[in-house]
Amino acid sequence: MTRLNRVIGLPGLCLYGIGVTLGAGIYALVGEIAGLAGLYAPWAFVLAGALAAFTGLSYAELGSRYPESAGEAAYLAHGFKRRWLTAAAGYGVALSGAISSAVVLHGFAGYLGALAPVPAWMAISGALAILVLIAIWGVRQSIMIAGIITLIEAGGLILIIAVATPGAITAPPPVDIGPVPWSGLFAASVMAFFAFIGFEDIANMAEEVKRPRRTLPLAILITLSVSSVIYLAVAWVAVRALPPDVLAGEGGPLAAVFEHATGLNGDGIAAIALLAMVNGALVQIVMVARVLYGLAQRGLAPSALGGVHPVRRTPVMATLIAAVAIAIFAMSGALGTLAIAASTVTLLVFSLVNAALLALRLRGEAGVTGSFSAPIWVPAVGLVASLGVAVGAMVSGL
Numbered sequence: 308m309t310r311l312n313r314v315i316g317l318p319g320l321c322l323y324g325i326g327v328t329l330g331a332g333i334y335a336l337v338g339e340i341a342g343l344a345g346l347y348a349p350w351a352f353v354l355a356g357a358l359a360a361f362t363g364l365s366y367a368e369l370g371s372r373y374p375e376s377a378g379e380a381a382y383l384a385h386g387f388k389r390r391w392l393t394a395a396a397g398y399g400v401a402l403s404g405a406i407s408s409a410v411v412l413h414g415f416a417g418y419l420g421a422l423a424p425v426p427a428w429m430a431i432s433g434a435l436a437i438l439v440l441i442a443i444w445g446v447r448q449s450i451m452i453a454g455i456i457t458l459i460e461a462g463g464l465i466l467i468i469a470v471a472t473p474g475a476i477t478a479p480p481p482v483d484i485g486p487v488p489w490s491g492l493f494a495a496s497v498m499a500f501f502a503f504i505g506f507e508d509i510a511n512m513a514e515e516v517k518r519p520r521r522t523l524p525l526a527i528l529i530t531l532s533v534s535s536v537i538y539l540a541v542a543w544v545a546v547r548a549l550p551p552d553v554l555a556g557e558g559g560p561l562a563a564v565f566e567h568a569t570g571l572n573g574d575g576i577a578a579i580a581l582l583a584m585v586n587g588a589l590v591q592i593v594m595v596a597r598v599l600y601g602l603a604q605r606g607l608a609p610s611a612l613g614g615v616h617p618v619r620r621t622p623v624m625a626t627l628i629a630a631v632a633i634a635i636f637a638m639s640g641a642l643g644t645l646a647i648a649a650s651t652v653t654l655l656v657f658s659l660v661n662a663a664l665l666a667l668r669l670r671g672e673a674g675v676t677g678s679f680s681a682p683i684w685v686p687a688v689g690l691v692a693s694l695g696v697a698v699g700a701m702v703s704g705l
Contacts, residue, residue: 311376311514311600312446312620317522319450320509324530326457327590328505330411333464333538334561334580336502337545342555344495345488349542354492355499356535358696361689362657363506363531364681365664367524370510371678372667374519377601378510379656384605385672386663394607396659399652401598404508405629406649408591409636415584418577431637438589439630442596445619446515449593456586461537463579467561468540471568475547497699502538504653506530507660508594511601524679544568592629599625654697661689 315323341348366378375381380397383389416430442449509526513519541561545554548564557563559580562573600622603613612625636645664686674680 309615309617309620311597311615311622313515313517314447315450315512315516315522317525319454320512320516320522320526321529321533322454322457323450323512323590324506324509324526325461325533326453326586327508327594328503328530328534329457329460329464329537330502330505330583330587333502333541334559334576334583336498337542338554338557338560340495340498340542341546341551341560343488343491343498345491345551346546347487347492348495348546348551349539351492351495351499352502352535352538352542354496355503356531356538358496358500358692359503359506360531361685361692362661363527365661365686365689366507366510367527367679368674368681368685369660369664370513370523370527371520372674374513374516374523375601376511376514376597377599377605378513379507379660380598380602380605380607382660382663386666390607392659393605394602396656397598397602397605397607399656400507400511401595401602401629402632403649403652403656404591404595404598405632406636406645408588408595408633409639410646410649411584411587411591412633412637415581415588418581418584428638432634434585434588435630435634435637438585438592439626441589442592442626443616443619443621443623445621446512446593449589453586453590453593456582456589460579460583460586461533463576463583464537464541464561467565467568467576468537468544471544471548471564472540474568475544478547493699497696499538500696501650503531503534504650505590506534507653507657508590511594511597514597514601520675520678588633592626592633595629595632596622596626599628650700651697654693654700657693658690658697661686661693665690 340351344351369382370378373381373385377397379400380393383396384393412431412434415434416427419425419430420427441452506527509523513523516522545560545564548567554560559577562576565576566573599608599612602608603610612628614624616623668683
């Protein structure tokens with residue numbers, strides 16, 4: 308039986324994780340967060356990163372214990388031994404990934420339509436077809452292309468930090484920073500938490516990773532660390548360059564920061580954001596296909612989804628089914644509602660993953676020799692944090 312191709316090393320997996328975590332969201336999200344938290348926007352990312360770290364550490368341990376595709380399904384299978392819960396988690400992750408990809412592609416079509424008279428359906432179909440072909444071509448090729456785009460995407464953020472930092476340092480301090488807007492800071496932290504979602508996709512590449520028990524935890528920790536530093540730096544220079552209310556009113560806030568810092572046109576930054584959307588869609592397609600493949604391997608999905616191409620070593624049928632689902636969602640008119648649903652499902656899966664690790668630890672089930680281990684209080688805090696963010700999102704109307 309043909310298996311997936313174990314060819315991904317630590318650098319490739321880190322680029323994959325950073326690419327899907329950074330995404331295109333930060334290019335627009337920083338304005339909305341500044342509008343909620345004002346000059347305290349950087350602290351929103353600090354709080355969100357700290358909360359995400361607990362779930363990240365839980366994923367790191369479980370990924371090291373059980374390096375399998377459909378990672379969340381595997382974790383719940385070991386933690387709770389309930390097939391219906393295992394299936395629900397796996398399909399929830401696949402559904403969330405498909406919706407996320409659809410939302411990104413829809414946004415890509417909107418940006419492209421502003422630059423050229425291309426109908427949305429044509430832009431979505433064309434981009435999706437190309438991305439599916441890349442995903443089927445091979446995991447090494449998919450990771451390489453995603454990695455190149457990630458470097459460009461991260462490079463755009465680093466460029467903004469570099470050109471805006473001198474002005475941020477020399478700018479006079481705010482005359483009246485005002486009291487901490489606690490309600491706004493909380494809402495901003497909830498929103499910023501969603502900017503960290505994506506690191507969990509690393510776990511679903513486990514069967515194509517070299518030395519997964521060591522590589523998976525390292526990639527998750529590096530992804531969260533790099534993303535946190537970049538987010539914090541971007542938020543700091545943004546609120547130092549432009550007033551928070553101005554940032555909140557900009558359609559492309561980071562392009563505006565670049566223009567303010569350099570006096571140059573910010574279209575290049577907007578183009579990088581467009582490229583980042585394509586990258587986000589690609590990594591989600593790859594991830595969803597691996598989840599469906601893993602579910603099929605566990606007998607929780609049609610066996611055809613567990614097939615692997617004998618030459619390309621990719622799950623072709625699972626990739627095609629993922630593409631069909633993404634196309635249906637992308638062409639629908641309820642993307643806002645779907646995106647909220649996807650975020651809620653992701654947070655519930657985070658809660659279940661933390662609970663599964665907590666159950667394993669309370670039962671005294673030790674990990675495999677050489678696997679990563681987090682303190683037992685980590686999944687407990689991760690469980691409370693994930694549920695708290697879910698409730699906070701509902702209360703804040705996000």
